[in-house]
Amino acid sequence: MFPTREDVHGIRRLEVLREAAASFNFKGYHGTSMNEIAASLGVTKAALYHYFPNKTSLLAACFEHAMDAAFASMERARKEGRNGRERLVLTMSYYVAQLINELNCCVVLMEDRALEPEDQAKLVRQRDRFERALRGFIREGIDDGSVVPCDPKLAIFVILGAMNWVPKWFKPSGVWKPDQLNTALAQMFERLISSSPVAAMAGDVGELPSRSDPPSSLSALAELGRGARVTKIAKKIKQSR
Structure with missing residues (x-):
């Protein structure tokens, strides 16, 4: 039950990645220095080099993590979705x-x-x-009737353009909770491509159910755990500091 040396190294590496990504998203890659990342984490610049040899490798690791998350989300959605539309929307939501x-x-x-x-x-x-696979979901949905006939390439460009920009403006400390925003985005993505779109969506994102509220189909849509064990280890490491 105690974290191993590998666990600790992995969690601290994730902490560095998380802080770097937040800085890159807010200030841009060229506007962020390793010194600033180190200062935000309360460590020396030399400590960062224990995990990454330079800033470029740190950026590459951020992208690698993002793509790993993308493909993991797609595989989960592929198993859970009942048609092309559901598989696409679930991939985006996860x-x-x-x-x-x-x-x-x-x-x-x-x-x-x-x-x-x-x-x-x-x-x-x-x-x-990743984009080709998403277009495949659009084509699959058109064939099974769940997606309105459209240009798959354009549809995916529109959805990815909106989705990839979210980390640029979303702040976890803001009015909207992550799962509320995720649910609202899923509603919009689904309505965009659905062959039978709903008549209305959430009028106020902040009023959508959140994890602190009773479980519902809306909040369930936003669930994608990163693993209970990893979360517990991360908390233990922070508490031990």
Whole structure:
């Protein structure tokens, strides 16, 4: 039940990624220094180099984490969704939950030009594969009748453009809770492509059910745990400081 050395290293690495991603999203990659990231974490700059050799490798790790979350979200949605529309909306919902939850370390996917050529090429391949799979859900939905006939490429560009920008403006300390925002976004994405769209959506995001409220189908849509064990270990490490 006690965290191993590998657990501690992994959790602290995630803490560095999370802080770096927050800074990159707020100030931009070029506007963020390793000194600032270290200061925010209360450690020395040298301590950061124990986990990442330089700022570029830190950015690459943020992108890698984001894409890992994207594909994990897609695989879960592929198993749970009953048609193309559900698989697409669930993928987006689970992915947004990763982008904005408390342990996230996903960076806005707009800073890829700062990557080393090899890392950028890898990211482009992963991103293209993810987008192709999402377009596949659109085509699947058109075929099964759950998605209105549309251009799959344009539909996915619109959805990803909206979704990838969320970490840029969303603040966990703001009026909206992460799961409330996630539910509202899922409603919008679904209505955008649905062959039988609902007549109305949430009039006030802040009034949607949250985790502190009784379980409901809306709040359940936003659930994507990062693992109870990891969360407990992270809390233990913070409490021991």
